[in-house]
Amino acid sequence: MKGEAEKLVVLKDTFVSQWGIMGTQWGINRTMAQIHALLMTSPEAMSTDEVMEELSISRGNAHTNLKELVNWGLLRIVTRKGERREYFEAELDVWEIFRRIVRERKKREIDPALDLLEGCLAESQGMKSAGGRAFNEQMKSLEEFVRFVSKMSDRVAGMPHGKAMQLAMKLFG
Amino acid sequence: MKGEAEKLVVLKDTFVSQWGIMGTQWGINRTMAQIHALLMTSPEAMSTDEVMEELSISRGNAHTNLKELVNWGLLRIVTRKGERREYFEAELDVWEIFRRIVRERKKREIDPALDLLEGCLAESQGMKSAGGRAFNEQMKSLEEFVRFVSKMSDRVAGMPHGKAMQLAMKLFG
DNA sequence: CCAAACTTTCGATAAATACTGAAACATATG
DNA sequence: CATATGTTTCAGTATTTATCGAAAGTTTGG
Numbered sequence: 001m002k003g004e005a006e007k008l009v010v011l012k013d014t015f016v017s018q019w020g021i022m023g024t025q026w027g028i029n030r031t032m033a034q035i036h037a038l039l040m041t042s043p044e045a046m047s048t049d050e051v052m053e054e055l056s057i058s059r060g061n062a063h064t065n066l067k068e069l070v071n072w073g074l075l076r077i078v079t080r081k082g083e084r085r086e087y088f089e090a091e092l093d094v095w096e097i098f099r100r101i102v103r104e105r106k107k108r109e110i111d112p113a114l115d116l117l118e119g120c121l122a123e124s125q126g127m128k129s130a131g132g133r134a135f136n137e138q139m140k141s142l143e144e145f146v147r148f149v150s151k152m153s154d155r156v157a158g159m160p161h162g163k164a165m166q167l168a169m170k171l172f173g
Numbered sequence: 174m175k176g177e178a179e180k181l182v183v184l185k186d187t188f189v190s191q192w193g194i195m196g197t198q199w200g201i202n203r204t205m206a207q208i209h210a211l212l213m214t215s216p217e218a219m220s221t222d223e224v225m226e227e228l229s230i231s232r233g234n235a236h237t238n239l240k241e242l243v244n245w246g247l248l249r250i251v252t253r254k255g256e257r258r259e260y261f262e263a264e265l266d267v268w269e270i271f272r273r274i275v276r277e278r279k280k281r282e283i284d285p286a287l288d289l290l291e292g293c294l295a296e297s298q299g300m301k302s303a304g305g306r307a308f309n310e311q312m313k314s315l316e317e318f319v320r321f322v323s324k325m326s327d328r329v330a331g332m333p334h335g336k337a338m339q340l341a342m343k344l345f346g
Numbered sequence: 347c348c349a350a351a352c353t354t355t356c357g358a359t360a361a362a363t364a365c366t367g368a369a370a371c372a373t374a375t376g
Numbered sequence: 377c378a379t380a381t382g383t384t385t386c387a388g389t390a391t392t393t394a395t396c397g398a399a400a401g402t403t404t405g406g
Contacts, residue, residue, distance in 0.1 A: 008305050011296050015312075018289050024362090025281050027200035029394065040315075041308055048353080058396045063354065084352065084404070092311065094318040108198055116191050123184050132181050135214055138265065139188075142213075145267040148341070155345055168321070171340070172328055197392095202364065221383080231366045236384065257374065257382060347406105354401070364391070371384070376377105 012041050016055075031057060032065040036074055036090065045078050045087035073100040095161035102157040110150050117143040185214050189228075204230060205238040209247055209263065218251050218260035246273040268334035275330040283323050290316040 016037040023033025034055055039046060046054070052062045066088055069075040074097060075088045091097055121143050124136040156164065189210040196206020207228055212219060219227070225235045239261055242248040247270060248261045264270055294316050297309040329337065 004300055004302055004305055008297070008300065008302070008308060011293060012308065015289070015293050019286075022282075022286055022289065025200070025285070027198070031394080041311055043304060043307055059353090060355080060397070061395050064395090067354090086353085092314075094314050098318065098322070109195075112198070113192075113195055116188070116195065120184060120188050124181070127177055127181065129177055129181070131216060132177055134216055135181060135185065138214055141265075141267050145271065149271070152341065152345070167344070168325065172325070204364080232383090233367070233385080234365050237365090240384090259382085349406090350404090352401105352403080355399085357398100358396085360393105360395070362391105362393075364389105366387105366389075368387100369385085371382105373380105373382080375380085 015041060029065070031055070031061055032068055035062070035065050036069055039069075039075060039088060039090035040092065042090070045089035047085050047087050051088070072104050093161075095164065099157045102153055106150065106153040106157070110146060110153065114143070114146050114150055117146055188214060202238070204228070204234055205241055208235070208238050209242055212242075212248060212261060212263035213265065215263070218262035220258050220260050224261070245277050266334075268337065272330045275326055279323065279326040279330070283319060283326065287316070287319050287323055290319055 016034050019037035020030040020034035023036075024030050026033070035051055038051065038054060048059065048062050048066060051057075051066065052059055055062070066075065070077060070088070074091055076091065078087050078089050079085070080087065091100070117139055121136065121139040124132060124139055127133055127136055159167070189207050192210035193203040193207035196209075197203050199206070208224055211224065211227060221232065221235050221239060224230075224239065225232055228235070239248065243250060243261070247264055249264065251260050251262050252258070253260065264273070290312055294309065294312040297305060297312055300306055300309055332340070
């Protein structure tokens with residue numbers, strides 16, 4: 001029978017690789033999701049080389065995705081005294097993780113849509129033909145709604161954990 | 174100077190092609206997003222052939238993506254009396270569109286993550302080593318939070334428009 | 347200011363995903 | 377039940393995206 005240590009290794013590997021596959025459904029790449037999973041479950045901060053080694057990936061790939069995760073705010077760079085090397089550690093607080101993902105996805109998914117809709121709305125303003133008016137109306141409802149979702153995202157991502165949970169409980173008991 | 178009709182055609186084309194590009198950021202494919210945009214701004218329901226023609230795409234591609242949009246609930250199939258051919262028309266109500274997207278994304282993005290986390294949580298339950306306990310704790314917070322998000326999605330996607338807006342206003346004035 | 351330690355970039359390659367076009371399949375109607 | 381009309385599938389191809397690995401760039405300490 002397997003000992004706990006072996007079982008844990010297998011379990012972590014499963015988690016990392018599956019989280020990676022999930023990432024691809026999410027529109028982020030496999031490696032990025034795997035690194036995130038790896039560091040969320042690592043007791044220690046890890047260096048680029050350790051990540052490369054652990055996931056059997058190239059330096060370039062590890063580097064690109066570590067930096068991207070830092071951009072998302074899901075990893076922090078830390079250093080150890082007397083060492084030049086940079087280590088990466090994951091944000092572990094789930095509410096923080098959530099806020100950062102919301103913020104990033106809003107930036108990539110909502111804001112550009114809003115820009116497009118605003119443009120189309122403005123360009124079709126004042127059209128007289130039936131087709132023109134219908135288009136303008138549809139743009140208007142889409143624009144209003146997306147603007148609203150955008151605002152909601154900001155509010156939610158701006159809340160501290162306690163506040164958000166309190167609110168959620170009040171709403172949904 | 175261009176007439177309104179010409180300007181509208183250009184504007185619609187821009188909208189359709191840009192919405193398509195946006196789709197790729199969203200993890201849905203370009204054609205699917207373009208068809209959706211096309212039908213949201215079409216005064217009439219369109220047949221597969223008309224969609225093929227308008228977007229210059231193959232029958233197979235048009236077919237696959239029309240069906241996928243129907244699965245998402247973003248298009249409806251309609252028929253005209255005395256005709257065998259199927260036509261597709263878009264759901265135009267923004268709140269309906271939103272609900273359906275939330276539902277679909279929850280299914281693809283949240284549910285599988287929850288399954289994975291539940292599995293890892295169960296497997297690491299009762300581990301005694303420091304590493305095992307740490308892993309179990311992290312899985313627990315992730316699982317709880319994702320479960321919570323899942324529930325919230327269901328609630329929001331289940332609300333009628335009026336209710337949701339009322340709620341939103343109360344929250345965010 | 348040189349060498350060592352470490353990080354970043356980038357062209358080439360591999361892998362994944364989307365799309366085509368033609369053929370197979372289904373169904374309504376004379 | 378044959379034909380015309382409409383739908384679906386699928387193997388091959390194209391496009392896009394991710395990854396590799398080597399070379400170039402940076403920084404620090406001696």
